[in-house]
Amino acid sequence: MTGRVAADGTIRIADPAEASATYGRGYFGTPDSNGGLGLDRYDSVYLAEMGRLVGVDARARPVPWPEVFRRSARHDPVFGVRYLVYRDLRQRGYVVRASPPPVAFTVLPRGGVLNKTPSRFWVEAISERAPFDLAHLFELAERAQSAKKTLLLGVVDEESDLTYYRVRRPSPRGALPARRLGTPAEAWLSHDRLVVYDE
Known part of the structure; x- marks a missing residue:
């Protein structure tokens, strides 16, 4: 299967038969009114990396998957970390969709059908080296609980x-x-330590 790679790393599959086959095997992308399929950056890189899709440029020359990754990463500074989480969940058999804020991804339960089965998980992806805001994490937890999702x-x-x-x-x-x-x-409180004087 082939699809045209955009400058931002997204791919569009124009052929309706190929678009339908790609969507039908894992709910990748979003079908459009012309029978094509628009793939977001995560779907594009994953399918190209797995060899299920060949990205091509405007002259129909193949674009290797590392270049699709680079294009995606140039447009999203946290793409690399998020992609690793996306790929891991896909390889575990989950249907993963990029999500608008507040979280990176929504994940269907195994065997779930897109647009029929509600998502089960909200997933946020972070690097262990990156600082994160604990108050934001608590807020996400409350929102997930209100929406009956597992964060x-x-x-x-x-x-x-x-x-x-x-x-x-x-x-x-x-x-x-x-x-x-x-x-x-x-005792004396000094930054993150409590000093107790022993007399």
Whole structure:
């Protein structure tokens, strides 16, 4: 199958039969009114990397998948990290769709049918070296809970290995019995340390 690669790394498959076959095997892309299929950056790079799609330029010359990746990464500074999470989920058999904010991806349960089965997961992708905003993470957790979704945080390490964390806002409850804690002491708070003076 072939599709024309745009400057931003997206690919459009014009042939209706090829478009239908690509969409039908994994719900890749978005069908258009002309029978073609528009692929976002993640779908484009994944299908090209897996050898299921050959990207071509305006002169019908093949564009190798690393070039499709480079074009995508030039237009999205977090594309590389997000693509690793996208690819991992696709290889595990999930239907993954790029999502508008607040999260990177929505993921259907295995065996789910696009536009019929509600998404099960919201997935955010981050590098283990990148700082992240804990308040934003709590907000995402609350929004996911309100939408009845499971929020997953896909963390990519320096070797491009992934670890997934389920994120949810805890609801602490219960009571602790009062205890005598011992001798009172003076302490000094210094940045992230508490210094207790022992006299």
